[in-house]
Amino acid sequence: xxxxxxxxxxxxxxxxxxxxxxxxxxxxxxxxxxxxxxxxxxxxxxxxxxxxxxxxxxxxxxxxxxxxxxxxxxxxxxxxxxxxxxxxxxxxxxxxxxxxxxxxxxxxxxxxxxxxxxxxxxxxxxxxxxxxxxxxxxxxxxxxxxxxxxxxxxxxxxxxxxxxxxxxxxxxxxxxxxxxxxxxxxxxxxxxxxxxxxxxxxxxxxxxxxxxxxxxxxxxxxxxxxxxxxxxxxxxxxxxxxxxxxxxxxxxxxxxxxxxxxxxxxxxxxxxxxxxxxxxxxxxxxxxxxxxxxxxxxxxxx
Numbered sequence: 001x002x003x004x005x006x007x008x009x010x011x012x013x014x015x016x017x018x019x020x021x022x023x024x025x026x027x028x029x030x031x032x033x034x035x036x037x038x039x040x041x042x043x044x045x046x047x048x049x050x051x052x053x054x055x056x057x058x059x060x061x062x063x064x065x066x067x068x069x070x071x072x073x074x075x076x077x078x079x080x081x082x083x084x085x086x087x088x089x090x091x092x093x094x095x096x097x098x099x100x101x102x103x104x105x106x107x108x109x110x111x112x113x114x115x116x117x118x119x120x121x122x123x124x125x126x127x128x129x130x131x132x133x134x135x136x137x138x139x140x141x142x143x144x145x146x147x148x149x150x151x152x153x154x155x156x157x158x159x160x161x162x163x164x165x166x167x168x169x170x171x172x173x174x175x176x177x178x179x180x181x182x183x184x185x186x187x188x189x190x191x192x193x194x195x196x197x198x199x200x201x202x203x204x205x206x207x208x209x210x211x212x213x214x215x216x217x218x219x220x221x222x223x224x225x226x227x228x229x230x231x232x233x234x235x236x237x238x239x240x241x242x243x244x245x246x247x248x249x250x251x252x253x254x255x256x257x258x259x260x261x262x263x264x265x266x267x268x269x270x271x272x273x274x275x276x277x278x279x280x281x282x283x284x285x286x287x288x289x290x291x292x293x294x295x296x297x298x299x300x301x302x
């Protein structure tokens with residue numbers, strides 16, 4: 001467990017002995033040991049058992065919640081999950097894997113001017129979405145490059161990359177909707193004894209809504225690109241089927257001739273001719289030429 005307090009410079013720093021902490025990081029076992037300090041510890045432990053989405057719940061003695069943060073790396077990795085408890089005196093971060101330490105170091109670095117725990121939680125959520133606009137702009141640029149690839153030979157991994165972007169955008173859209181709900185809940189008058197700065201939470205909720213709208217807009221572009229890709233694949237398949245149909249039509253008479261002349265009946269006229277094979281080949285060639293001329297006349301696209 002690590003405790004942080006506000007130092008003389010107005011920033012967050014590791015707590016000294018006897019100082020009242022404003023930020024405490026701990027594991028689930030450490031929280032369980034101190035459960036007597038939290039009247040809502042049963043609900044907190046239940047939420048920590050299975051963190052599936054971001055939420056905030058208001059209680060008489062504080063606010064508890066969970067965070068499930070999507071990864072923004074290319075590879076599929078488990079989301080960063082942790083729980084938090086917000087009281088009038090401190091913000092408690094509960095996480096077992098240790099992956100939150102980088103996030104905590106960023107929070108401490110950008111903690112200037114923090115006076116209340118609710119401001120600390122707000123700053124934490126702002127850091128979580130700090131560069132998300134740039135990330136979605138990166139996805140937009142990638143989708144534009146993929147759209148340009150449709151004009152030439154489409155790469156084999158085109159659909160896989162497109163599906164990965166659509167899944168990530170869908171995940172981000174749900175994430176921003178949950179953050180918006182947290183902002184609205186904490187800006188409500190029910191949280192006033194702990195939150196105080198409701199206007200800042202309202203601004204955060206609106207920012208999360210704008211991020212959600214941006215994610216949905218990019219997701220719609222990905223959906224349109226998928227439809228364009230599917231239309232291109234259907235058109236290519238139709239051209240191939242058309243070519244196969246023409247080839248089948250051309251060789252149908254030849255198949256009939258092969259069936260006839262493969263029987264080798266004794267009284268077949270060309271069987272004993274010296275030039276019988278050449279005549280049969282010439283007849284087949286003439287049939288193919290006549291078919292090609294007829295198809296070109298009636299179907300200009302061939």
